[in-house]
Amino acid sequence: xxxxxxxxxxxxxxxxxxxxxxxxxxxxxxxxxxxxxxxxxxxxxxxxxxxxxxxxxxxxxxxxxxxxxxxxxxxxxxxxxxxxxxxxxxxxxxxxxxxxxxxxxxxxxxxxxxxxxxxxxxxxxxxxxxxxxxxxxxxxxxxxxxxxxxxxxxxxxxxxxxxxxxxxxxxxxxxxxxxxxxxx
Numbered sequence: 245x246x247x248x249x250x251x252x253x254x255x256x257x258x259x260x261x262x263x264x265x266x267x268x269x270x271x272x273x274x275x276x277x278x279x280x281x282x283x284x285x286x287x288x289x290x291x292x293x294x295x296x297x298x299x300x301x302x303x304x305x306x307x308x309x310x311x312x313x314x315x316x317x318x319x320x321x322x323x324x325x326x327x328x329x330x331x332x333x334x335x336x337x338x339x340x341x342x343x344x345x346x347x348x349x350x351x352x353x354x355x356x357x358x359x360x361x362x363x364x365x366x367x368x369x370x371x372x373x374x375x376x377x378x379x380x381x382x383x384x385x386x387x388x389x390x391x392x393x394x395x396x397x398x399x400x401x402x403x404x405x406x407x408x409x410x411x412x413x414x415x416x417x418x419x420x421x422x423x424x425x426x427x428x
Contacts, residue, residue: 340369
């Protein structure tokens with residue numbers, strides 16, 4: 245929800261009125277050389293777009309401004325019981341079942357996926373279950389990757405079939421949690 249500003253207006257002796265004007269908070273971009281944030285009008289509709297072309301597997305960004313967090317819709321899971329807030333424009337990298345990036349939480353870096361290059365104008369996305377075991381806020385995927393690729397309900401790796409996850413790069417903590425789940 246956008247913040248509002250209250251601007252006084254002229255008042256008569258018996259009434260006082262105010263005009264409410266929408267304002268926007270402008271925060272400086274954290275990665276202006278590599279990504280642009282496209283802010284959507286609706287909740288959860290903003291996105292990150294690449295400003296660079298990089299070969300498959302390349303380092304896109306280091307995660308340097310993270311702070312510990314509890315599980316939240318904006319946090320990224322870093323271990324079986326740990327989460328961080330990115331505190332950067334990387335938070336606008338949305339989910340896709342056909343991602344352009346991998347968020348490697350062990351190395352605290354974001355890399356281009358191994359199977360294709362990143363181009364200027366590409367949406368910056370990652371496969372949320374690659375880091376999230378049990379999502380704080382599950383959602384119906386709208387990635388548009390097509391039948392057989394799009395996984396539908398995104399609720400973390402915990403509730404996904406191992407076979408569906410095998411096509412994706414996964415963080416070590418997700419691999420370990422899957423091993424524990426499947427050996428029980």
